Amino acid sequence: MLLQASGITKHYGAAPVLEGISLQINERDRIGLVGVNGAGKSTFLRVLAGEIVPDTGSVSKPRELKIGYLAQNGGLQGHRTIQEEMNSAFGPLLDQEKALQELEARIADPRELDNEQRYEALLAQYADVSEKFRENGGYEMNNRIRSILHGMGFGDFAPDTEVASLSGGQRTRLALARLLLVQPELLLLDEPTNHLDIQTLTWLEQYLRSYAGAMVIVSHDRYFLDATVTSVVEIERHQATRYTGNYSRFMDLKAAAFSQQLKLYEQQRKEISRMEDFIQRNIVRASTTRRAQSRRNALERIERLEKPSTLRQASFSFTTERRSGKEVLRVIRCSAAPNQEMAPLFRNVSFEVKRGERVALLGPNGVGKTTLLRALTDQLSLRDGAIEWGVGISLGYYDQEQRNLNPANTVLEEVWSAYPHLPEAEIRTVLGNFLFSGEDVRKKVSSLSGGEKARVALSKLMLLKANVMLLDEPTNHLDLMSREVLEAALEEYDGTLVFVSHDRYFLNRIADRVVEMSADGAEHFLGNYDEMVAKKQQMEEWEATNRDSAATPSEPAVTSYEAEKQAKREDRARARKREQAEADIARLEGEIAELEEQMASPEMAIDYVLLRETQAEAEKKRAELDEVYQVWESLMED
Numbered sequence: 248m249l250l251q252a253s254g255i256t257k258h259y260g261a262a263p264v265l266e267g268i269s270l271q272i273n274e275r276d277r278i279g280l281v282g283v284n285g286a287g288k289s290t291f292l293r294v295l296a297g298e299i300v301p302d303t304g305s306v307s308k309p310r311e312l313k314i315g316y317l318a319q320n321g322g323l324q325g326h327r328t329i330q331e332e333m334n335s336a337f338g339p340l341l342d343q344e345k346a347l348q349e350l351e352a353r354i355a356d357p358r359e360l361d362n363e364q365r366y367e368a369l370l371a372q373y374a375d376v377s378e379k380f381r382e383n384g385g386y387e388m389n390n391r392i393r394s395i396l397h398g399m400g401f402g403d404f405a406p407d408t409e410v411a412s413l414s415g416g417q418r419t420r421l422a423l424a425r426l427l428l429v430q431p432e433l434l435l436l437d438e439p440t441n442h443l444d445i446q447t448l449t450w451l452e453q454y455l456r457s458y459a460g461a462m463v464i465v466s467h468d469r470y471f472l473d474a475t476v477t478s479v480v481e482i483e484r485h486q487a488t489r490y491t492g493n494y495s496r497f498m499d500l501k502a503a504a505f506s507q508q509l510k511l512y513e514q515q516r517k518e519i520s521r522m523e524d525f526i527q528r529n530i531v532r533a534s535t536t537r538r539a540q541s542r543r544n545a546l547e548r549i550e551r552l553e554k555p556s557t558l559r560q561a562s563f564s565f566t567t568e569r570r571s572g573k574e575v576l577r578v579i580r581c582s583a584a585p586n587q588e589m590a591p592l593f594r595n596v597s598f599e600v601k602r603g604e605r606v607a608l609l610g611p612n613g614v615g616k617t618t619l620l621r622a623l624t625d626q627l628s629l630r631d632g633a634i635e636w637g638v639g640i641s642l643g644y645y646d647q648e649q650r651n652l653n654p655a656n657t658v659l660e661e662v663w664s665a666y667p668h669l670p671e672a673e674i675r676t677v678l679g680n681f682l683f684s685g686e687d688v689r690k691k692v693s694s695l696s697g698g699e700k701a702r703v704a705l706s707k708l709m710l711l712k713a714n715v716m717l718l719d720e721p722t723n724h725l726d727l728m729s730r731e732v733l734e735a736a737l738e739e740y741d742g743t744l745v746f747v748s749h750d751r752y753f754l755n756r757i758a759d760r761v762v763e764m765s766a767d768g769a770e771h772f773l774g775n776y777d778e779m780v781a782k783k784q785q786m787e788e789w790e791a792t793n794r795d796s797a798a799t800p801s802e803p804a805v806t807s808y809e810a811e812k813q814a815k816r817e818d819r820a821r822a823r824k825r826e827q828a829e830a831d832i833a834r835l836e837g838e839i840a841e842l843e844e845q846m847a848s849p850e851m852a853i854d855y856v857l858l859r860e861t862q863a864e865a866e867k868k869r870a871e872l873d874e875v876y877q878v879w880e881s882l883m884e885d
Contacts, residue, residue, distance in 0.1 A: 289437050336429045604759060
């Protein structure tokens with residue numbers, strides 16, 4: 248056992264955050280710590296790291312245990328260079344290296360040869376220090392620094408770059424790189440995937456899978472958790488529950504446990520009802536009163552189960568007011584930069600988007616993905632190329648920086664000012680669906696957390712009813728539960744999506760095409776993130792096999808394969824939409840038939856007000872049915 252936390256309780260003011268939480272961490276444990284925003288995950292991690300003291304409870308660990316703690320957005324500070332910060336991770340080794348250098352200088356001094364006995368002792372001392380230096384990894388020190396800096400995205404940075412000149416995200420990445428060099432026996436990582444692009448995330452996953460120590464990771468990156476952890480601890484309602492397996496397994500186990508608890512509750516409720524009915528029927532009858540009293544005593548001894556419940560979660564959907572044209576967007580050999588002083592971040596980027604497609608824009612940090620989205624929304628001008636929008640486009644944009652929110656507004660004012668024609672009650676209902684209820688709507692936008700601001704921005708986007716949505720990192724700041732809700736809403740959305748995301752779980756669930764941007768253009772891949780990775784691997788293997796050939800007869804087959812795959816994907820998408828339309832037609836026809844049956848009843852004939860209301864409802868359903876039939880007919884024609 249490396250560490251034992253027992254009965255940890257922590258309050259902030261009168262509000263409880265953690266109540267009696269316990270956790271045992273063994274050697275090579277890989278634990279994911281999950282929960283909604285505000286559940287107390289970061290607080291618990293700080294308790295384990297010794298950063299704060301719990302109100303009650305204890306943390307037991309060996310005195311010599313080496314713990315490495317990465318705080319969320321906890322970047323390095325000071326005036327050191329990148330190389331100096333990395334070297335500082337090897338304190339004792341640097342002392343040994345300095346001792347070796349001093350011994351080497353003495354050995355090279357001709358005066359030491361005057362005393363043969365002293366010189367032999369000097370050589371023996373050098374051999375002893377050198378062996379210890381080798382055993383402790385001293386000779387691999389510089390290679391490890393270079394490898395980890397490269398993996399964490401600092402391969403192109405000069406070693407003498409001052410840490411103070413880096414951005415906040417870069418300093419956090421550098422802090423993580425230094426922590427990996429230290430190699431503590433227990434790693435405590437709070438949102439280590441923040442500020443990492445997909446290439447760096449992939450490298451970090453591979454590194455942590457082979458890490459010799461134990462780790463506890465707080466992360467909202469489900470793909471990362473699936474790849475790195477072997478057990479999950481969920482903090483919910485101030486309590487902790489541990490599940491064996493990665494994140495996907497945890498979700499399955501949690502759903503099964505909830506189903507079982509609900510089943511036991513229903514069984515007990517039925518049994519209690521049966522017993523109460525028996526008591527009521529038999530307590531007054533002389534022949535059965537003793538049995539009824541005995542049953543009453545048994546009923547009083549039953550330990551009542553609480554009905555299992557889930558945490559309240561956001562509930563919303565995205566709809567469109569009108570259908571766009573089939574050709575939605577053409578991006579033609581574009582180049583752009585965030586401002587006029589900078590050189591273009593990308594050049595010659597081209598792609599097309601059809602109605603109903605979900606296109607993901609990928610690429611390393613700094614390649615200009617957000618810049619391209621801002622160019623698409625006319626927030627900045629292209630340096631070169633052209634953007635052509637199709638007909639009937641209504642555009643919605645989600646900004647990861649939430650620049651379109653007014654910090655001086657309350658939550659209610661922020662949404663209502665964008666849609667002043669809607670009644671206050673409707674705005675409040677929408678905000679309630681995004682978890683803003685009661686006095687929450689009076690909070691200033693400036694006081695909101697990142698997750699709360701994201702929910703405000705999503706509520707405004709939902710009310711827009713755009714048929715094309717541009718989303719810039721929509722899952723940032725959202726907890727795991729909110730991400731699941733967002734994905735479900737986007738899966739049902741019948742418009743077109745173009746989005747930027749580093750969330751590979753989100754990419755796999757939403758994207759049906761990937762445009763991977765680089766400084767010199769873009770590559771195109773059918774399918775989601777995993778399918779893109781598989782295709783790139785396939786192409787690399789194909790290129791390696793055919794490297795010596797100028798051209799191969801298999802190239803047309805690859806092109807044909809891509810075209811066939813695209814056609815099949817479009818057929819499947821049409822089939823899904825057609826099935827949904829047919830299901831809606833069947834539902835609406837059934838509801839209309841039921842309403843017509845009600846209007847023909849004798850009761851309805853004498854209640855004119857109810858008859859008129861029912862007729863209006865039936866007309867509304869018929870209009871809705873006509874719209875669905877139009878969609879179905881267009882799908883049959885495509």
